[in-house]
Amino acid sequence: MIMKQRGIVKKSIVYAIKDKSNCSGCHACYAVCPKNCISMVSDDEGFWYPKVDEAKCVQCGICVEKCPVINEVDKDEIPTAYAALNKELDIRLSSSSGGIFTLLAEHIIDNGGTVFGVAFDNDLNVRHIGINKKKDIQRLQGSKYVQSKIGDCYKKTKKILDAGNVVLFSGTPCQIAGLHSYLGKIYDNLSTVDIFCLGVPSPKAWRKHLEYCGEIEKTMVQSYSFRDKSEGWKNYSTKIHYKDGRIKKIPHQQNPYMRAFLSAVCMRPSCHSCKFKGEQRHSDITLADFWGISNVLPDMDDDKGTSLMLVHSEKAEEILTSIIDKLVIQTVDIDEALMYNSAALYSVKAHPKRQQFLSAVDYMPFDVAVKKYCEPSLLTKMHRKTRGVLSRVKRIIIKAK
Numbered sequence: 128m129i130m131k132q133r134g135i136v137k138k139s140i141v142y143a144i145k146d147k148s149n150c151s152g153c154h155a156c157y158a159v160c161p162k163n164c165i166s167m168v169s170d171d172e173g174f175w176y177p178k179v180d181e182a183k184c185v186q187c188g189i190c191v192e193k194c195p196v197i198n199e200v201d202k203d204e205i206p207t208a209y210a211a212l213n214k215e216l217d218i219r220l221s222s223s224s225g226g227i228f229t230l231l232a233e234h235i236i237d238n239g240g241t242v243f244g245v246a247f248d249n250d251l252n253v254r255h256i257g258i259n260k261k262k263d264i265q266r267l268q269g270s271k272y273v274q275s276k277i278g279d280c281y282k283k284t285k286k287i288l289d290a291g292n293v294v295l296f297s298g299t300p301c302q303i304a305g306l307h308s309y310l311g312k313i314y315d316n317l318s319t320v321d322i323f324c325l326g327v328p329s330p331k332a333w334r335k336h337l338e339y340c341g342e343i344e345k346t347m348v349q350s351y352s353f354r355d356k357s358e359g360w361k362n363y364s365t366k367i368h369y370k371d372g373r374i375k376k377i378p379h380q381q382n383p384y385m386r387a388f389l390s391a392v393c394m395r396p397s398c399h400s401c402k403f404k405g406e407q408r409h410s411d412i413t414l415a416d417f418w419g420i421s422n423v424l425p426d427m428d429d430d431k432g433t434s435l436m437l438v439h440s441e442k443a444e445e446i447l448t449s450i451i452d453k454l455v456i457q458t459v460d461i462d463e464a465l466m467y468n469s470a471a472l473y474s475v476k477a478h479p480k481r482q483q484f485l486s487a488v489d490y491m492p493f494d495v496a497v498k499k500y501c502e503p504s505l506l507t508k509m510h511r512k513t514r515g516v517l518s519r520v521k522r523i524i525i526k527a528k
């Protein structure tokens with residue numbers, strides 16, 4: 128996109144992004160800039176946006192051409208849907224759904240490849256890293272409900288691919304679209320995994336939550352699990368390890384951070400009009416929680432986590448064939464499977480008090496801000512109740528057919 132400002136033609140991403148909902152923070156523009164003049168800078172809400180050093184910018188316009196939100200990126204065919212779970216219970220318990228990601232990562236590393244995915248750093252910031260040792264897979268296991276910083280991982284991926292080595296890259300659908308757009312060509316040695324994504328919460332909200340946890344317990348948080356399944360997968364808890372050795376388990380409905388996440392009060396603006404929803408994806412494999420499994424295939428539900436897996440490409444079918452002995456797997460009807468997971472198809476609606484909340488966390492204790500701004504209105508409660516009844520009726524009709 129070319130923008131004219133005071134008679135000067137501007138070809139740069141900051142002019143092309145008309146409002147914040149047009150930027151998913153994927154880092155494609157940052158990675159592709161031939162002059163390295165784009166940096167990703169946090170705004171007041173804690174989300175990264177590109178900033179262009181005008182003195183260095185030659186206005187080549189590549190950053191605009193590569194933006195996957197502004198431009199269309201090709202999507203795959205209608206996928207095959209599977210219910211799947213890893214036969215190793217320990218892995219399933221340390222994963223968010225059926226532990227499928229770990230099997231994919233093991234397969235790639237066994238073939239001399241590198242796996243990119245999301246890990247905590249030493250300060251519990253959430254970022255993408257690349258690994259090529261099996262012992263490090265556990266760092267990528269489990270959902271981290273915070274927007275992950277890509278940093279230089281697209282550039283590193285390209286380097287590895289150009290050297291002829293294999294890569295598995297996992298991330299949100301917008302991050303996978305960003306990677307493909309940045310690479311600009313198909314690599315046979317690249318496989319990608321995305322997830323059904325409700326949306327990505329603000330890294331600032333995450334930091335404020337961590338600070339709050341540390342303040343009330345008078346010690347710092349050492350590690351954090353968003354999905355402890357010891358009380359079951361559907362009724363999961365968060366598990367917090369503190370530096371003084373204490374462990375605190377909180378049912379997810381009572382954890383202020385999870386309440387903020389699930390009520391969509393702290394999501395990135397682009398998540399409310401996400402371009403990357405649907406059955407067709409930019410990835411080879413899509414992973415999700417198979418929330419309707421107890422209705423669709425009760426035999427595959429032991430409440431320890433079952434994945435819904437969408438397989439989009441021949442490459443992905445080949446990987447699946449190689450790991451099939453390690454899985455319990457069954458094909459399912461895609462429409463029936465998606466019925467239980469609205470995040471697959473629809474963007475989450477922004478909480479009406481989103482902006483107030485994201486500024487309140489700067490001066491109010493995190494849990495107080497959650498109590499003040501996240502309580503659902505009477506109308507929302509009624510809407511949810513009606514939706515619950517309607518989906519139960521739908522299920523009864525489908526079963527009767």
Ligand SMILES: Cc1cc2nc3c(=O)[nH]c(=O)nc-3n(C[C@H](O)[C@H](O)[C@H](O)COP(=O)(O)OP(=O)(O)OC[C@H]3O[C@@H](n4cnc5c(N)ncnc54)[C@H](O)[C@@H]3O)c2cc1C
Nearest residue numbers: 222223224226227228244245268269271297325415416470
């Ligand atoms: C922000 C977010 C929202 C989600 N929303 C939904 C939803 O609405 N419905 C649903 O069914 N599933 C959702 N998921 C996906 C789901 O929780 C599981 O990640 C998925 O089912 C894979 O589970 P697994 O057991 O195979 O592997 P796991 O070991 O649980 O998966 C780990 C994988 O998740 C990736 N990952 C972890 N954190 C992030 C992050 N912050 N950003 C990008 N990738 C990440 C890792 O790189 C790795 O590939 C969401 C995940 C995230 C991170």
